[in-house]
Each structure stands twice: as C-alpha cells, then as structure tokens.
Amino acid sequence: MTSTIPEEVEPQADERLSGVLLMLGSAVSFSTIGLFTRAVSLPLADLLFIRGLFGTLAIWVVARLFTRRRVLDRANFRWPSLCVAGLFTLGMTSLVAAYRVGTVVNVSVVYAMIPLVIGLFQLVFLRRRTSPVFWTCGLGVVAGVAIMTGGGLSTGDAAGMALALLMTVCVAAIIMITRAHRDTPMLIASGMACLLSSAVAAPFVSGYRFDPRDFAVSALFGAVTLGLGRVFLILGSGRVPSGDAALIDVLDAPMTPIWTWAVLGEAPSKHGAVGGCVVLLAVLAGVHVNREH
Template sequence: MTSTVPRALRTEKGERFSGILLMLGSAVSFSTIGLFTRAVSLPLADLLFIRGLFGTLAIWIVARLFTRQRVLDRANFRWPSLCVAGLFTLGMTSLVAAYRVGTVVNVSVIYAMIPLVIGLFQLVFLGRRPSPVFWLCGLGVVVGVAVMTGGGLSTGDVLGMTLALLMTLCVAGVIMITRAHRDTPMLVASGMACLLSSVAAAPFVSSYRFDPHDFAISALFGAVTLGLGRVFLVLGSGRVPSKDAALIDVLDAPMTPVWTWAVLGEVPSKYGAIGGCVVILAVLVGVRFDREE
C-alpha cells in the first residue's frame, strides 16, 4: 500500500528524528566534562592544551570518514564558520575553568538556562515570540537544576557560574548560527575551535613530569567532549528547531552526577535525583508538545 504521507513531510520528520538523536548524543558526551575535570590533576593550561589537540584530531577523523568537508575549503572561512569557531573556543575554555573553580552541579545551574537564552535571542534578534509551552519548559529546566544544587553556593561558585554564563551565551549563539546557516560546513569550524584552544593555552603550559594516566585522561577528554560532543551538536542542531536543540542540550546537567557516581563512586544527593527528574521531564514535554519554530 502506498503511503499517503507526503514525501517531503516524511523527510522532514526523519531529519528531525535524526537531529534529536544527535543532540542526545551531544548531551551524553558533554555530560562527561565534570567527570574528566575531576579525574585530571594537571594544571588548567596543560589540560586545555592536550584536550584541544585530541579534540581536533577526533573531529578531523570524523570529517574525513563521514563527510566531504575539507579544512581548506573556502566555505570554512566565511563568517558563520568563523563565528562558530570563535564561540566554541571561548565557551569551551570558560566552562572547563568554571568546573575547576566551582562545584559541578552549581555550575550546571547556569548552563541549564540555555533554553531561555535561545528564546531571548530569538525574541531580540529575530522578533519571534517563543510559545508559552517553551517558556514553561525552560522554567522547568531552571527549577529542576536549581533543586539539584541543594545547599547553596560555595566560595568558588560565583566565579564558576559567571564563566558558565559565558559558555551558555556562546553555545546559544552556535545553535542559532548553525540553524540559520545549514549549508555552511560547521564541522571543520569545531575542529578549528579545538585547535585554537590549544594554541591559546600553549604559552601557559607548565613543565611537568610526564604522567601517562593524566595524559590519557586528558586525551580522552578531548576526544569525547569535543570530538564526539561538539560534532553531534553541530550536526544535530541544524536538523531540529533551535528551541528543541537548546532543551535537549541541557540534559547533560542531570546526567553529569550520574557519571561521577558510576565511575568515581560519588553518590548523587536526593536533591540531584529529584532535580534531574524535573529537568528530564521538562525537556521531554518541550520536545513533544512545542512545535513552533
């Protein structure tokens, strides 16, 4: 029996579904940043240098194996790609620093506000009014992650949360640019961002005794959070509405304590468990019922 659903509609639904899966992969990969930050004892500059190199390598391998994008293509040096590269560089560097000076959960409170930032960006720059469902789900995300904090702020959290706010603004910008310029190759831009972060950290690298454990963890940090996480974000955010991408992207906040519990034995508090459930519920409701672009 021939399907009565128009092919264009089926294609659109399939693209959205694949985009959601990619964004979920991005959230899972990116949620390991707290785990890696705790597992590595290297100075911040050393960590950023090694992480950036291996993130660049991972993205280059993906680009070569699964896409036709080449580093020297002229399209990689247009303003959308360069903006993505710059935003990624600034955002990823600031977030790693944020997790070093602040607690993992409290820093996540600010990053979880990205759905609201996307909504504000669309309102200010595009004149689009987000639906009431979106604002409700965004508020649910913020409330859920706020519950996860449980006991207030530590001394370093003020600086950490400020750095996390910078990261939030950068990722919101990346999502909107990627969605608006789907034909512009953004994957290579992500690799450029990783390389730039290593270049920026290079002058501050300290001379230390080579530690195979720390080196391996730092390399894995780059391959997982930058290589996989940012690749999934760039490929997925162009296939789903910006608001959906923002809502799914914050799923890393409740998943971060799960990694530290599973690998490092840090049992999440009851606040973390309850808040995580609220975040997941808010995201699922937003993806299911918010259909406005």
C-alpha cells in the same frame, strides 16, 4: 527593523530522525565533561592544551572519513564558521574552568538553562513572540537556582556558575547560527576551535612531569567531548528545529552528575539535587510551551 537571520525550515522526517540521534549522541558524549575534568589532576592550562590537540585530531579524522571538506576550503572561513569557532573556543574553555572551580551539579544545572536562552534569542533576533507561560517557567528556573544556593554558595560555586552561564550563551548562539546557515560547513569550524583553545593555553602550560594516566585521560577527554560530542552537535543541530536541539542538548545536565557520582563517588548536596530538579522541570515546561506557541 526586521532581522537578517533567516527563518527556520522544517526538516523532513528522516532528516529529523538522524538529527535527533546525533543530538542524543552529543548529549551523552558531552555529559562526560565533568567526569573527565575531575579525573585529571593536571593544571588547567595543561589539560586544555592536550584536550584541544586530541579534539582537533578526532574532528579531522571525522571530516576526512565522512565529508569531502578540506581545511583550506574558502567556505570554512565565512563569518558564520569563524563565529562558531570563536564561540566554541570561549564556551568550552569556560565550562572546563567552571567544573574545576564549582560543583558538578551546580554547573550542569546552569548549563541546562540553554533552551530558555534560545527562547530569548528567538524573541530578540527573530521577533518570535513568546508565551507568558514561558517567562513563568523562566521564573521557575530562577527559583530552582535559588534553592540550589540555599545551603550557601562558596566563591568557587559562584565563579563556576558564572562560567557555566557564559558557556550556555555560547552554545545557544552556536545552535541558532548553525540552524540559520545550514549551507555553511561548521565541522571544520569546531576543529579550528579546538586548535585555537590549545593555542590559547600553550603559553600557560606548566611543563608537568609526564604522567601516562593523566595524559591518556586528557586525550580521551578531547576525543570524546570535542571529537564526538561537538561533531554530533554540529551535524545534528542543523537537522532539527533549534527548540528541539536545545531540548535534547539539555539532557546532558542530569547525566553529568550521575557520571561523577557513579565513577568518582561525588554525590550532589540535598539543596543541589532539589534545586536541580526544579530547574530541569521548568526548562522542559518552557521548551514545551515555546514549541506549542
């Protein structure tokens, strides 16, 4: 049985350059998620509610300024857009929870496995053959994760890494869908995802005592990681091959612990640093082999 997902078309050079720059902007913006999550002392539901509202506002502003799309356009409610909105909601909620319960380096390194997940998706859905070396790199990822957990894995770290893996699968699917359905507008879908995440968190909001600092940081969290990061991902991933998009997107993994270490003084453990380097090297090698194959 052949796949119904269309093959990718190679972009023009100028389109590819703009896509690379947008994806770099996405990686930098998204790398701050660990910092924002750690910097806010609000309950998780409160954080998700405020972040979602300001993420929605930021995306709406971008859509109004740079596109002619209206929220109620029928094209925004096709199945690819709705699927992306659902995946965004599930993935972003999972990742924020992951950074709350697990260490930043462990969570960010698991998220760095996204290119390998895309390789699996291409094999399953596009019937694209994958080099044995690519699978060897996958074993390298497993070895790196084993090193990371060699110093002992707390219950919080295990839960955090599992939630990060869920986010990884969601973003890999988003990149594949966005690339395969370039004629379907996805920007509004990301805004709907932000609004949906606030709606899901609303019943659990604790009604905290207003703290201007926490409110401001939560609002900035939504504007930067959702308003900028996810907008850049949506716009950029449609302009570059999915392998390139995954390779650039994985750059936020080494940047995330650097933010928390530089600003909050949260240094990674020895096992986490060594294992993380092994995972990143294996991922980069796997992407290179997969592109050349």
